[in-house]
């Protein structure tokens with residue numbers, strides 16, 4: 001029996017082999033109740049296979065997946081009852097209204113006839129479609145269809161929802177609304193959310209924690225601030241200061257800064273100075289510059305976003321395994337060029 005503080009999803013040594021290929025390789029992961037977790041990785045990393053094992057739709061070669069206290073392989077029906085899965089593309093009967101579509105799904109989920117209409121109406125209100133429930137779904141935008149897809153998943157009041165690429169093809173305003181809705185639902189109703197996505201910026205906006213998958217292995221997991229902090233400790237801190245006037249080269253103040261023990265390197269370009277340091281000494285840098293008569297117009301500290309974190313972990317792995325160059329170039333195209 002699952003206790004309140006037990007992880008709602010617990011994967012231990014989860015492995016799936018297709019012939020000689022390990023699609024998922026010894027995955028250990030615990031997700032807390034009410035958490036929003038982002039599963040990230042390039043094509044073929046093993047995300048879908050992991051989800052299928054969690055839903056009891058494919059059997060692990062080794063290891064176990066427990067969801068809501070049920071063994072997904074041995075008790076797939078119990079898991080299905082408590083987990084809602086929204087695939088990347090959701091289909092509806094276009095000639096039917098949103099409400100009719102949802103009533104159909106409600107009945108498929110076994111909701112009793114006296115309850116199904118109330119539940120469908122409430123769920124449509126929950127996803128912001130109350131005013132559109134009597135419209136045919138062929139008139140719906142992709143964003144509205146995605147919300148109706150979410151209603152399909154929510155109608156059975158799941159404890160966990162798994163969303164595969166939920167923001168695919170939605171315009172920026174629609175994405176914002178959808179992610180806000182997910183966060184509200186999770187916070188207000190204690191729903192645990194697992195999002196599998198390629199859109200790092202979207203994941204960064206909504207997830208409490210992320211896991212980065214490469215070649216069937218979970219390379220790293222944690223919250224973005226911690227992962228970013230780890231990367232800063234490893235890669236170093238950099239502070240760029242912009243001065244009013246262009247800097248004369250060689251910069252006369254260079255010896256003062258080179259002597260600081262935390263400073264590894266200083267780069268000078270036009271009216272910008274970048275200090276590469278072993279720790280964050282931005283206040284000392286600014287003070288020293290002002291004391292030496294420099295007029296500052298801007299100070300910028302580099303921080304690491306999810307795309308930097310992703311790139312670093314992926315690069316490490318690619319360096320160890322050069323046979324995955326194809327995936328690396330895919331990653332650069334798909335993940336790293338993304339604009340917020």
Ligand SMILES: Nc1ncnc2c1ncn2[C@@H]1O[C@H](COP(=O)(O)OP(=O)(O)OP(=O)(O)O)[C@@H](O)[C@H]1O
Nearest residue numbers: 018021022023041042043044045046047048049050
């Ligand atoms: N039924 C199968 N038979 C053989 N190999 C498979 C099967 N399903 C998946 N694979 C392989 O397992 C690996 C992981 O695939 P999976 O679909 O889990 O990755 P993914 O991270 O979900 O990728 P995507 O983002 O493209 O959906 C891939 O190399 C894939 O080719």
